[in-house]
Amino acid sequence: MSNVIEQPVQARLVASKPQMERVPAALRYDAADPFAVYMAFPAHATLEGTDVSWVFARELLEAGLEAPAGLGDVRVRPYGYDRTVLEFHASEGIAVVHVRTSELRRFLRRTWLLVPAGHEHHFLDVDQDVVELLRDAC
Template sequence: MIEQAVQARLVSSTPRAETVAATLRYNRSDPFAVRMAFPPAATLEGVEVSWAFARELLEAGIESRAGVGDVRVRPYGYGRTVLEFHATEGTAMVHIRTADLRRFLKRTHALVPVGGEHLHLDVDQDLAELLRDAL
């Protein structure tokens, strides 16, 4: 598993953006996904909140607008990337240094190269869990 702390600037309607420590996570057992966790102090519920989205989405969003669902990513000015998290409660926008995202993605590629994700899936176990939960 890879974890990397990043400084995320929460953008809100107030003139001042708040900086929070967030954590990017990647696990080879779920090779297509990246997770981003926000600490309790940064959330409305006062508990850690984690968003899961495609590693491919993060890579694409560094270069140009990507995503049409709950998570959207786009470049912002020089050296920043914006991640938008859409939920029924509202939208959270965070700015992160693009260099931090690139460093994180490079580490994920060393663990699971792009195109090799399928080699890390355990289809038999996933199917067994699915069938067990269905009974």
């Protein structure tokens, strides 16, 4: 069984135009980084014209499905029937996307099967992390 889960999602980019543009995005979860979720956007969907990936807590995504969550660069909140809003705050501005809540729930279920909530510490390689931290200190 793979220790990485990837799931494409259809995101709607909220812009000043009256119609929301659909952009492909991908959610990614790696058991080697058990607290994190990655959301990647292709170059044509970004202001910089390069692929952009955001990393945020799996717990944040879970909490944001039920109530507004997050105070930092990534914020998540429910929006209407079967929509969730993800806000990505950067120095260049704020990107706001809508994703179907059902897609996010399916993704989270798959991550919990791989790494159950509360068991993330079993998947960390603390010894390797310490080696990497100390390697640059010498």
